[in-house]
Amino acid sequence: MDKKAIALLSGGLDSTLAIRLLLDQGIEIVALNFTSPFCQCNRKNSCQLESKKVAEKLDVKLKVIGLGKEYLEMVKSPKYGYGKNMNPCIDCRILMFKKAKNYMEEIEASFMITGEVLGQRPMSQHRKAMELIEKEAGLEGLILRPLSAQVLNPTLPEKIGIINRDKLLNIRGRSRRPQIKLALHYKINDYLCPAGGCLLTDPIFAKKLRDLLNHLKNPLWRDIKLLKIGRHFRVSNLAKVIVGRNKDENEQLLKLAKKEDSILKVTDYTTPVVIIQGRLNEEVIQLASKITVRYSDAPKEIPVTVLCQIDRDESLRKEIAIEESQLENMRI
Structure with missing residues (x-):
C-alpha cells in the first residue's frame, strides 16, 4: 500500500475539505466525479463543472464517470429500497463505490477518500449502512472518511x-x-450543495419519476431530463402532457421532443410550448389543447385557436381553457 488514493469529489464543501486534509498529509490524490441527470446542482453550472473548479484549485487530477443505464435500472428497483422519496441512497453508494474501486485498481491507487460525515444523512451515513456499503462494494477497510475518521473504526491506511x-x-x-x-x-x-444536490430526494420530482416508471417500462435518459422541465399532467393512462413555464423551458421542450411527440401552441397570443407524450385519441388532444389555452395569455372564457403538430402534420382547432378544478386532478 502506498500514498496514492482516489477521492470522490462532488464539488461540495465536505468532499473538498476531505481532500484538503489528506493533501496536508502528503497523499497523492486523483479526484473522481460521477455525473447523473438526477443532480440538481445549478449555479448555471453542473456538479461536473463545480468539481472541475475545485480540482483545479486543489491542484489534483480529475476523472469524470457518467452513470448510465445500470444506474437507471438501480433506481427503478433498488435492492435496499428508497429513502423518504425516490432516493435509493444505499444502492446508489454501492454502485458508485464499485465503479470507484474499478478505477482505483486501474490507476493503482491504494485506498479511497470520501467527504461523508457520520450521521449526516439518515439512510446511507449511519454506521451500519456505511459498513454494508463497504462490504457490498468490496472495499472493507479501504474507505477513509477524514471528516469523521476519529469516530469510525480505523481504516487500513x-x-x-x-x-x-x-x-x-x-x-x-x-x-x-x-x-x-x-x-x-x-x-x-465558494462552494455549493450544502444540503445535498440529488433530485431523487425532492418530493415533487419523485412524484413525477414515480409516475413515469409506473407508465413507461423502459424510460430513456431523455425521459428523465424532461421530468425537470415544465408542468406535467397525466391526461390518460397512456398519455402525458408537459407545459413549458418560460422561454427557456419552451426551447428545451422543442429540443427534447421526439418525432412521435405532438406539439401544441396557441396561435394569436403569448403561448407555452406543450408536448403530448404517449398514445393519442380525440379526448387526449382536446385536453392538451385546453391546457395549452389555460397557460397562454389568451382569454379563458372564449374559444381560442390552437396549432397542433401531430405526426408532422399541422392542424388548427378551437378550444376554451380547461377549468382549474379539472386540471388539478391531472397534475403530477
Whole structure:
C-alpha cells in the first residue's frame, strides 16, 4: 500500500475539505466525479463543472464517470429500497463505490477518500449502512472518511501508518458548523450543495419519476431530463402532457421532443410550448389543447385557436381553457 488514493469529489464543501486534509498529509490524490441527470446542482453550472473548479484549485487530477443505464435500472428497483422519496441512497453508494474501486485498481491507487460525515444523512451515513456499503462494494477497510475518521473504526491506511489518524477529524451529525469553520481556516469560500444536490430526494420530482416508471417500462435518459422541465399532467393512462413555464423551458421542450411527440401552441397570443407524450385519441388532444389555452395569455372564457403538430402534420382547432378544478386532478 502506498500514498496514492482516489477521492470522490462532488464539488461540495465536505468532499473538498476531505481532500484538503489528506493533501496536508502528503497523499497523492486523483479526484473522481460521477455525473447523473438526477443532480440538481445549478449555479448555471453542473456538479461536473463545480468539481472541475475545485480540482483545479486543489491542484489534483480529475476523472469524470457518467452513470448510465445500470444506474437507471438501480433506481427503478433498488435492492435496499428508497429513502423518504425516490432516493435509493444505499444502492446508489454501492454502485458508485464499485465503479470507484474499478478505477482505483486501474490507476493503482491504494485506498479511497470520501467527504461523508457520520450521521449526516439518515439512510446511507449511519454506521451500519456505511459498513454494508463497504462490504457490498468490496472495499472493507479501504474507505477513509477524514471528516469523521476519529469516530469510525480505523481504516487500513491508518493502521499501517500511511495516514496520521490524529490529524483527522471527529465530526458527526447534521450541523455544518465544524465544516464552515474548517473552510474559513483553508480560505474556502465558494462552494455549493450544502444540503445535498440529488433530485431523487425532492418530493415533487419523485412524484413525477414515480409516475413515469409506473407508465413507461423502459424510460430513456431523455425521459428523465424532461421530468425537470415544465408542468406535467397525466391526461390518460397512456398519455402525458408537459407545459413549458418560460422561454427557456419552451426551447428545451422543442429540443427534447421526439418525432412521435405532438406539439401544441396557441396561435394569436403569448403561448407555452406543450408536448403530448404517449398514445393519442380525440379526448387526449382536446385536453392538451385546453391546457395549452389555460397557460397562454389568451382569454379563458372564449374559444381560442390552437396549432397542433401531430405526426408532422399541422392542424388548427378551437378550444376554451380547461377549468382549474379539472386540471388539478391531472397534475403530477
